Amino acid sequence: MRFVRFERAGQVRIGLAELDEQGRLRRVLDLGAAQARWGGPPVPEDMVAWIALGDEAVAAARRWWERAAGTTGDDAGSLWHPGDGVRLLAPIARPPKNVFAIGLNYRDHVFEISGRDVPQHPVVFTKAASAVQGPGDPIYLHPGVTEAVDYEGELAVVIGRRGRSIPRERAREHIFGYMILNDVTARDLQRRTSQWHLGKSLDTFCPTGPCLVHRDAVGWPVEVDVRTWVNGELRQEANTRQLIFDIPTLLATISAGITLEPGDIIATGTPSGVGMGFDPPRFLRAGDVVEIEIAGLGRLRNPVVDRWPGDA
Missing domain, CATH: 3.90.850.10 (Fumarylacetoacetase-like, C-terminal domain)
Structure with missing residues (x-):
């Protein structure tokens, strides 16, 4: 799984990235939207807070990814964002230490x-x-x-x-x-x-x-x-x-x-x-x-x- 922090429409979110064969961003699954639809641990916008949730968060992200993979059309619109509409940010904005x-x-x-x-x-x-x-x-x-x-x-x-x-x-x-x-x-x-x-x-x-x-x-x-x-x-x-x-x-x-x-x-x-x-x-x-x-x-x-x- 490739976790990302991204900005879209002025909002910072955490997602899972899908890349093309050249390693370029194809689309992003919005984990906050997935959690709202299917339930699970809350998704912060801070990656350090997400990591601190531990194995439960990783398991939930894996479930959401598998469920979202089968969505299409309007049903997928609230979950998946095209790569050209997203700005990727540093995965960890500020680590706990230097x-x-x-x-x-x-x-x-x-x-x-x-x-x-x-x-x-x-x-x-x-x-x-x-x-x-x-x-x-x-x-x-x-x-x-x-x-x-x-x-x-x-x-x-x-x-x-x-x-x-x-x-x-x-x-x-x-x-x-x-x-x-x-x-x-x-x-x-x-x-x-x-x-x-x-x-x-x-x-x-x-x-x-x-x-x-x-x-x-x-x-x-x-x-x-x-x-x-x-x-x-x-x-x-x-x-x-x-x-x-x-x-x-x-x-x-x-x-x-x-x-x-x-x-x-x-x-x-x-x-x-x-x-x-x-x-x-x-x-x-x-x-x-x-x-x-x-x-x-x-x-x-x-x-x-x-x-x-x-x-x-």
Whole structure:
């Protein structure tokens, strides 16, 4: 199941997405409308609140999807919305904490960025929750603040069940699902000090989406292809089986003393092929378009701008 937050006619709703063969949105099932017709747990407009409802909500969504699949004509009109009438939003508008992110988690990326030894422990940093963006939202270059904005295509894990000191073998039980995340980075700010937070957390620097795919729709262990394009040019290509520290290790490491909560986001790291890895570097410029595709999760597309979104 592909959960989405979407806006239609000025209202924000939660739905299930149906995609076409190219991963583009075909139509959306409005879960609030389905609940009103068939009953079940209430559907909030906040995805974190929906995730916190647990297995009951997931089971209800599955029932509604199966029942709605057989509706046609006017009977389906209140349930299904065509893709061209919907604006997809970030699946999680504001996670409970800053986004947990993992650095240097693919060997080729370690070598292209630093040339140093592979880390012995996960490199964990955070991105400000206020940096979260949705599909189609612009990445702002922040002229005057940074001159080296880079892209990083990643698989993100979304927590579904509260837990602390989660053992590796119980990791999957605490995962709600997965989505695409672009760990946009100001490289000059990142390298100014040993702390990466500022360079990772500028406004608009965390595009996510387009869908939050439930864990049942993704295999275990998670082995999915990750690809990133800039203006149609393939820049990154890898599979999550190449992670230095796998998903169970990441959950075990982060939760050792930190309670993970429903809606928390963990970005698992980026493969080689980032702009900084080229000679000379190929940082983002106004007019560029970054697209990230992960098998089964859809495609996240964001334009790059040098004017603040909404300015005349």
